[in-house]
Amino acid sequence: MTKKRGAIAFLLTTVLLAGSVIPLQAGELEDAIKEQRELQKKGEQARSQLNNLTHTADKLQNQIKSLATQITVATNSLNEKQVAYNQAVEAVNQSEQELKKREEELANRQEVLRKRVKEIYQVGQVSYLEILFEAEDLSDFITRVEYFNRLIDNDQKILTDIGLEKARIEEETKVLQAHRDEAAKLKAEAEKAKAELDAKKKEHQVALDTNKKAQSDIFEQIEQMEADSNAIAEKIRKLTANSGVVHGTISTYPLPGCYEISDAYGWRIHPITKKKSLHTGTDLPAPTGTKVLAAGNGEVIMADWYGAYGNAVIVDHGGGYTTLYGHNSKLAVKVGDMVKAGDVVAYAGSTGWSTGPHLHFEVRIKGESTDPMQFFR
Structure with a gap:
């Protein structure tokens, strides 16, 4: 490669050949180059902003994807907590119904026994005389008295058994109610966690939409600067082309x-x-x-x-x-x-x-x- 002449020599030679036309072109060329450099600086600034926005957008998109995954997990967890809570509520309802049934049974038994005891108390010894007169012999009398005593003892045993069963069911109901309350607490925590994730995702989406709008604005600026740059480049070519x-x-x-x-x-x-x-x-x-x-x-x-x-x-x-x-x-x-x-x-x-x-x-x-x-x- 050889060098025919330097830029200064080229301009001087061209001036001698073209007379007064060249200074005008030289001034235009200098202005065009200066304008091109200014556009270059603005373009680099816009591109830097675009790079920052793009980097931020990528981070936001990754965060939104991560949040979407977390929301899916949170939703599944909430569904599981909901099922567990529903089962706990159903168990408590069944236990409370069983307890109510035992309470009614105990109340009925207590009423039967109360009436029997009341009748015996009201009749008192007359009943024993009736038993004595109605008895065929002493042995029959003793048998009749033992029958009544056993009847009362049996009622007492039934009452005791029902009472124990009622106490057992009451205890089970308390345990089930505690499980239900714990399930409700876990369900509320899961709902809160999901709501917070949904809110974060919404915030990130708003930020991403704002970022995309800013990118779009810069794209338009870059497109306009590129068009201006091409126009100036064409002008420079025409001014410098031999x-x-x-x-x-x-x-x-x-x-x-x-x-x-x-x-x-x-x-x-x-x-x-x-x-x-x-x-x-x-x-x-x-x-x-x-x-x-x-x-x-x-x-x-x-x-x-x-x-x-x-x-x-x-x-x-x-x-x-x-x-x-x-x-x-x-x-x-x-x-x-x-x-x-x-x-x-x-x-x-x-x-x-x-x-x-x-x-x-x-x-x-x-x-x-x-x-x-x-x-x-």
């Missing part, structure tokens, strides 16, 4: 050995703004540091940071043809250098608005973009 002499043709593939195309020329969904836009070049994936070659003979008219293109090189091939090499990790040429087809002009990277190491390769004819792959078919 279309008088054809230095060479576009014939050399810029990335020998790297023939995969990750994003072809044409309309697409922009990887940064997520909106449909014209992709003015072809993206060729390549490891960072891969040599980028000039596609033909020409003059370097730009070698610097170039907004969304990152570190970029533009070569003027004459006749209105220019090539652009964007997103480089490092540049190997400077403005004014004359290059030949196959000379190294940069090294592939992922600077500017890029999602990974690759070369963005453009060919423009009189400022209009065209499919660069047509020159290598």
Whole structure:
């Protein structure tokens, strides 16, 4: 690669050739470059904000997923607690019904015995005289008296048994009521835990929706800045392009050995703004540091940071043809250098608005973009 002349010499020579027209163009070029750099700074700030928002959105989405899983677990736990509580309530109801039945039975038995004792008390000795007179003999009399005594003793035993059964059921009911109260407590705790998780998930979703709205606003800003940047880039090309002499043709593939195309020329969904836009070049994936070659003979008219293109090189091939090499990790040429087809002009990277190491390769004819792959078919 040889250097034909430096930028200052180039401007002086052009001034001598073009007279008073060039100072106007030089001023316009300086203003355009300054405006491009300002857009670049704003673009980087917007992209930084977008990266922060995207990072936050990813965290929120992961947290929402985690909360959704926790809510599922909490819901299952609540359902189990609800079933346990329902079973405890049913057990208490059954026990209370059984207790009520025993209480009624004991009350009936007590009433029967009370009446019998009352009758015996009221009749008193008359009853024994009746038993004596009605008895056939002494033995029959004793038998009759023992019968009445045993009847009363049996009633007392039945009362005792019923009382013991009632006490047992009362104790069981207390235990079941305690289980029911504990089940109710656990159910309330499960309901509270689920409600808190639901509230957290709702808060995170609101935050995520707000984040997405902010991303959308920045996408619009980036899209507008990209459009402005492209317009200024076109202006710079027209102000700097030397279309008088054809230095060479576009014939050399810029990335020998790297023939995969990750994003072809044409309309697409922009990887940064997520909106449909014209992709003015072809993206060729390549490891960072891969040599980028000039596609033909020409003059370097730009070698610097170039907004969304990152570190970029533009070569003027004459006749209105220019090539652009964007997103480089490092540049190997400077403005004014004359290059030949196959000379190294940069090294592939992922600077500017890029999602990974690759070369963005453009060919423009009189400022209009065209499919660069047509020159290598």
